[in-house]
Amino acid sequence: MSKLYMKGNEAIVEGALKAGVEGFLGYPITPASEIIETFAQRYFADREREKRGEKPLYPKFRLFLQMESEIASINAVMGGASVGCRVMTASSSPGISLKQEGISYLAACELPCVIVNIMRGGPGLGSIQPEQGDYFQAVKGGGHGDYKLIVLAPNSVQEMAEHTMLLFNLTDKYRNPGMILTDGYLGQMKESMEFPDIPIEKYEKPWAVTGIGNRETQNIIESLFLAPEPMIEAKTKLWQKYKKIESNEVRYEIYKVEDAKILVTAYGTPSRIAKAAVDLAREKGVRVGLLRPITLWPFPYKIYADLTTHQIDKVLVVEMSFGQLLEDVKLGVEGRAEVRFYAVYGGIVPTEKDILEKIMELE
């Protein structure tokens, strides 16, 4: 397979098209706009091909629409998911905040879809530089009510494409919305990648709203349960599904942890820099390793518990926020090791040397 060279945001589009995306509904925002722009190019190029009597490159991709708002975008995604199509939207932090109502409905109605958050600085309008301040919003809920999104955290352009494909499979498999949570660096950064070899899984959607046809019963996508009994039933079903995802779908990467006494942990952009810092520290003879959560929900609590039970004494969390991943790491470690925190925020990234310095302080 030949190598390609592209931005992370473009890789998301390539991954989605490979996964057979049928609809993209979005609204422009920096630093995520290349996603909507690349989808527009692909969509309208295919319409031109059709006009010339040629076959479209992406025959499944039949709905692209720039909507009037982030709110309309996520609700159009709800419409597309309700009729059983693979649909997605993409935005950045303030836009994702606007989508939260819709995300809560998508979770309640068990509608599979992919939502991409290319995180920028916050709170408020914040900045257009990268940060990781939306972690809680993505993994702990963000909209109202009890619900979970399957959240993947790519750390390379390659993974931007791979995770998008994987997430379409996972969201269809579990009938649950999912989010790619990454930061502005990964969205904007150009890197070489190969087309991922991830199979496109096909799931039947007998629940989809397609018109009643010859069915006896109506297919209704709804989330209103006026009496406690059906509400309890619906919520129990959701909870059981979440438990199943937690036991089946945890993903993480470990690096040089075999003999490590110190563990550095980070996701997204800081995890790449932390990896290089681990190498630098190893050259100095420090026994240090890296743990990178790939699924932020379900979170890999168990590996933190396992590693800190007899082996790791100190954990360094590196995060581009005031400490959100930090709280989940602490829940995994449960006091078995000392947890230190290195916060970088405001639109800058830590350097390898910065992280190395923090590791040496722990040594």
Place this chain on the structure above:
Amino acid sequence: MRVSALIPKYPEPQAYLGRTHYCPGCGHSTLHKILGEIIDKLGIRKKVILIEPIGCSVIALNYLKVDGIQGPHGRAPAIATAVKRLRPQNIVITYQGDGDLAAIGTNEIIHAANRGEMFTTIFVNNAVYGMTGGQMAPTTLLGQKSTTTPGGRVAEYCGYPLRVCELLNTLDAPVYLERVSLFDLEHISRTKAAIRKALINQIEKRGFSLVEVLSNCPTNWKMSPQQSWNFVKQEMTKAFPLGVFRDK
């Protein structure tokens, strides 16, 4: 058990399951039945996808035996946009109240209408938030009392009743905009004809149609059903004149 499991005792349209939860005298029941009848007559029941609003008719799909979606408050036009574009073979209807369509969902309806989306909107205007207990709606008349305008709506403070058909009539794309009412038999017939026409427009792929139906809310208006229909006839039609605004 869904109310739809109840079988009516007398012949009803196939698409209409009857026995609604609405208050005595409420226009929603009449309108549901009309919609059921028209869906039957046009032979489109198997293809209809109805998007319910948030409001009193949030469980309209308990009474109309078609597929459908219950979306967030005001967002039905955004949902319907994707549904109709991905499944053009279906007949897509949004059924929305005044709070849903003309307050929280104003943005969605204006842009869907402006894009000329190929679905049909039935807009029920009863000048009040019914389900939440009678608060001011964007369409509440000047002087009209509600729980949030206890002394009556004052223009200087709350602005004027929002005229949706007139507003949408400034756009190029819509093909059909009509305001009708349910206050007597003659006007119920007119409403039937308007909804039928709006659905035929969709079947014939002509563009976006909206039918605004002036209805009542005896409970929150604190009137008898008859008084409430008199109010629609005498007061509401002054602020919201009936008629065809667009037919192209």
